[in-house]
Amino acid sequence: MRRAGAILWKDLLTELRTRQGFSAMLSFAALVLFLFSFAIGPETELLARLAGGLLWVAIVFTGTLALGRAFQSEELAGGVRLLRLYPGDPRAIYLGKLAANLVLLAALEAVLFPATEILFQADLGSHALPLAAVAVLGTGGFSIVGTFFSALTVHLRARELLLPLLLFPALVPIVLGAVGATDAVLAGDALGRAGGWIRLLTAYDVILFVVCVWIFPIVLEE
Amino acid sequence: MSGPAVRTAGLTRRFGRRWALRGIDLEVARGEVCALLGANGTGKTTLLRVLATLLRPTAGTVEVLGVDVRRGGDSIRGRAALMTPAGHTYEELTGAENLRFAARMAGGTLATEGVREALARVGLADVADQPTRSYSTGMRKRLELARVGLRRLDLVLLDEPFTSLDEAGVALVQEAIADWKAAGAAVILASHRVDDARRQADRVVRLERGSVMAEGGSA
Numbered sequence: 001m002r003r004a005g006a007i008l009w010k011d012l013l014t015e016l017r018t019r020q021g022f023s024a025m026l027s028f029a030a031l032v033l034f035l036f037s038f039a040i041g042p043e044t045e046l047l048a049r050l051a052g053g054l055l056w057v058a059i060v061f062t063g064t065l066a067l068g069r070a071f072q073s074e075e076l077a078g079g080v081r082l083l084r085l086y087p088g089d090p091r092a093i094y095l096g097k098l099a100a101n102l103v104l105l106a107a108l109e110a111v112l113f114p115a116t117e118i119l120f121q122a123d124l125g126s127h128a129l130p131l132a133a134v135a136v137l138g139t140g141g142f143s144i145v146g147t148f149f150s151a152l153t154v155h156l157r158a159r160e161l162l163l164p165l166l167l168f169p170a171l172v173p174i175v176l177g178a179v180g181a182t183d184a185v186l187a188g189d190a191l192g193r194a195g196g197w198i199r200l201l202t203a204y205d206v207i208l209f210v211v212c213v214w215i216f217p218i219v220l221e222e
Numbered sequence: 223m224s225g226p227a228v229r230t231a232g233l234t235r236r237f238g239r240r241w242a243l244r245g246i247d248l249e250v251a252r253g254e255v256c257a258l259l260g261a262n263g264t265g266k267t268t269l270l271r272v273l274a275t276l277l278r279p280t281a282g283t284v285e286v287l288g289v290d291v292r293r294g295g296d297s298i299r300g301r302a303a304l305m306t307p308a309g310h311t312y313e314e315l316t317g318a319e320n321l322r323f324a325a326r327m328a329g330g331t332l333a334t335e336g337v338r339e340a341l342a343r344v345g346l347a348d349v350a351d352q353p354t355r356s357y358s359t360g361m362r363k364r365l366e367l368a369r370v371g372l373r374r375l376d377l378v379l380l381d382e383p384f385t386s387l388d389e390a391g392v393a394l395v396q397e398a399i400a401d402w403k404a405a406g407a408a409v410i411l412a413s414h415r416v417d418d419a420r421r422q423a424d425r426v427v428r429l430e431r432g433s434v435m436a437e438g439g440s441a
Contacts, residue, residue: 002326002329003326003327003329005326006323006326006327007327009323009326010312010315010319010323013314013315013319014312014314014315017314017315017353018314073312076312076313077310077311077312077313078306078308078309078310078311081276082276082306082310083327084275084276084299085274085275085276085299085303085304085310086299086324086327086328086329087296087297087299087300087328087329088296088299088327088329089296221278
């Protein structure tokens, strides 16, 4: 855990120093939300009904940008495989990167949720607690699978294209679960329909986490 | 601890259809400095990367510090280090932060004084708190030397350690090699600076097209 912590510390410090990545992500996310709201038009009821889906599409699109950058800093520093020269379980590299991605996405969502409330006039504030649970599970699943594919594609020439191509199909259950749970919570059905989606998200997150952690060392093989 | 630091027999490594190493037989004793010489693309870096456990051999036997590289990678990595030509440096971090990160990744910690000392040894004390993106190539090389020197090692693998360094920098590397040798560590260095490599090496191995072409004591 100490090595995972070192990677988390290093990545967050780098992000704080440059700020370029986060600012670009934030601008892109705001742009996506604005475009959706313009495309749908001024019909407030429709906007509010679609808010959950549009919010998660914005998170997935923007998060994919963040994930693409996760291992690029390692390439600039000589290659992610050089991290394998340190003794210890290479899974610590995955866990550190995963934690850094989670922190970045959480910071992004701290802005996106209120922005969605304003733009789509959806009442997110009064459902803050169940929505936070959905956000944790949805973001967790997204980061777990995204961090893995980011490491897998970092050495490929067409990585910008291949990352979403590999990632999006694997995200289908997460997006379905997150959107379904968000819609159910916003419809006031936090204990009923949302519960089913939350159970699906939890199960999928756990399975993905175990599989990704298990096979990550193979990704670092040259 | 007995036995050589490195023992390879029939070591072969292939990248697709290209053979980078063809049946390398090599033995390096503990406390010995071995120089790998050869033109570009002769397999020096590949050999170092196999010994550092970064690459798996395609065929042959490779024992590093008495451990088979296919089975005991982690045990080897705890006692060996590889210094790469470009270094392993994060540009947004300062020199001191880079060393602190390396120490934590190696499973230890490095107090501020330890960081200062390590940087002072390689002549970077004055720029310890500057981001390494402002460092020259030679300064990054010195930082890499400080990083490798953080741990107590039984095997040191140096890939082009003299490249990009001024005379003072070259002297620092030579001093470090002498210190490692005195401490009983085996040192394997791949270099284009034939004279510097020969001066320090107990033995010179010349590679050509992935094979050992000549081997002997330093001139």
